[in-house]
Amino acid sequence: MIFIGMGANLMHPVYGEPVNSLKAAIRTLEQPDLMVIKRSSWYKTAPVPVSDQPWFVNNVIEVETSLPMERVLSRLHEVEKEFGRVREVKWEARVLDLDLLAYDNQITLNQDQTKGSVVPHPFMQERAFVLAPLAEIAPDWVHPTLQQSAAELLARLSPVQAFEIVPD
Template sequence: MGKQEGFIALGSNLGDRELYLAGAIRSLEEKGIRVLEQSPVYETKAVGYLDQPDFLNMVVRFESELPVQELLNKLLAIEAKHGRIRKTKWGPRTLDLDLLFYGKLILDDPKLTVPHPRIQERAFVLMPLQDLAPDLLHPLLGLTVKKMAEQVPGKEGVRRWEKPLESGFVPTEN
């Protein structure tokens, strides 16, 4: 398969949100998912199920040689390690990891859809993704991330988090 670059959205709205995001980045590295770059953090209002605390959201650009199903399993394991319990759809969570893009892969499987099927509807994903890859072209919609971010509703509920993550993130060497 070879190395593929991709993007993962991270979100947290329970407990120490910053700590969960920083811990997720470390966990990605530990699982062989090399983090190349991270977006700024954004604080966002909840979408869908509204009676819950605000989220911290960000996106990382990564590199991996893992087959996509194995990558998904590692992301789910990282969520579980950080206390993620799936009870309410779009409900509160300690950590949420969504695979947005993985190389040029287009996949529609009952367990996983790539590119992420609702990316164009989510300002909390598009704003940080735009910081990393504004010219990335969505292979099915034919729109750049920048264009999707311009068109997405709900941007007013997404604001830049001014504090840096405490992780002291440093990309790994080649």
């Protein structure tokens, strides 16, 4: 199972509201060699870490692909760039954020996110904006290093990380 976390909290000059940017990003990601097979609901979530930024809209998609992990990550970065994402400050507001959360059961030893793929995503188990949509579409998916399901990881989180499902 291959999962991609998606988020946006800034208006896009072409697509407008963050949810519209995310919908357009899904259409852009889909190619004959990468197909979306499941999509969670849209979640409105507080920024992490806590800040005065606008709240995010997040979701998780499951994809099928014949592409190797590094090529999937490159595709995500290409789409972010196409949508105007500029990486300057960690955890800044953004028009689009695409994260490779998991690629089958692979585990990379590289924990430096600036140098290639890191799976499973090193912070996913700490973030409701990832776990809530992931648990919606794959509650029984098991984190390959923690050996807990998405639903179990979500249940362990503090309720301080607020989220709500928003209409499609």
